[in-house]
Amino acid sequence: MMKRAWGMFQGVVANVFVALFSITCIFPIIWMIYSSLKTDKEFSLNILSLPAKPEFGNYSRAITEGRIGSYFMNSMFNTLSALVVVLVISFITGYCISRFRFKGRTFIYYMFLSGMLIPIYALLIPIFVEFKTLGLLNKKFTLILPYIAFALPTGVFLVESSVESVPIEVEEAACIDGSSFLNTMFxxxxxxxxxxxxxxxxxxxxxxxxxxxxxxxxIRSNALKTMPIGLTNFVGSYTVNYPLMLAALVVSTLPVVIMYLLFYNQIMKGMTAGAVKG
Known part of the structure; x- marks a missing residue:
């Protein structure tokens, strides 16, 4: 009886701990949303209180005065462009490394893995010098190139592990049924x-x-800046308009939250599939 009671007590403590931890994760988002509806005076008086009257004008001001709309579209263009290229190259490369045995295969695979270990800050100066020499600074596609390069190692690693777990008999059966190589692959x-x-x-x-x-x-051109850089426009030399900046943060965070909520289950399955090699 005592053992059962102790087990129930441990379960309650664990659930309470998880609940408190969840609240600490969710509250900053809730605070950011309702704080973005305050006036600057209300925020200065009490950063935790609810707004007396929702100030939705903060969002229109953030978009017009802070040019958040332009920065949002720049970030979306860079993100979607890099995303499409990374998905295609990651799948093709991961598939080839997993299915074919050729000279240099192991070297190529470990070269991709080593890319996961290199911090971005260690390459800032070399990348800047290289881009300046090649005349690639301040272009529409400037940020897409390094974004693809830094995302590929993780993509190739996960895809290679996933393809390795797919039985080769599936492809052999498709080949017998007359399926072409590309049709089987894609x-x-x-x-x-x-x-x-x-x-x-x-x-x-x-x-x-x-x-x-x-x-x-x-990027130096104001017309090509992205959302993270655009958020710095709300920080002045001596003052910061926090409600406007929080309104911009809500706009910036919204796509990330939506994608995470839509693909949460896929993320868990994918990470599990890529964590263990077959």
Whole structure:
């Protein structure tokens, strides 16, 4: 009886701990949303209180005065462009490394893995010098190139692990039925890798959407700045308009939250599939 009571007590304590931890994760988002509806005076008097009257004008001011709309579209263009290229190259490369045995295969695979270990800050100066020499600074596609390069190692690693778990007999049966190589690769194997491809898509989206240092170093034109850089416009030399900045943060965070909620299950399945090699 005592053992059962102790087990129930442990379960209650664990659930309470998880609930409190969940609240600490959710509250900052809730606070950011209702604080973005305050006036600057209300926020200065009490940062935790609810707004007396919702000030939705903060969002229109953030879009017009802070040019958040332009920065949003720049970030979306960079993110979606990098996302499509990363998904295609990751799948093709991961499939080839998993299925074919050729000279240099192991070297190529470990070269991709080593890319996961290199911090972005260590490459800021070399990338800036290289882009300046090649005349690639302040272009529409400037940020897409490094975004693809930094996202590929993780994508190739996850896809290679996922393809390795797909039985080769599936492809052999498709070949016997008359399916071409490309048809088998993209219409049979690729759908079976959907969970891990969804994970690659989410990770790439999060990385490129929130990326700050490369956007700060490689882009100088105000017309090409991204959301993380655009948020700094709300910070003055001596003052910060927090409600406006929080309204811009809500706009910036919304795509990430929506994608995470839509593909939460795929993320969990993909990470599990990529974590263990078959």
């Amino acid at each position: 219409r049979i194997v690729m759908p079976m890798c959907k969970p891990v491809l969804s994970t690659v898509a989410i990770l790439t989206f999060l990385h490129t959407w929130n990326e700050f240092p490369l956007a700060l170093v490689l």
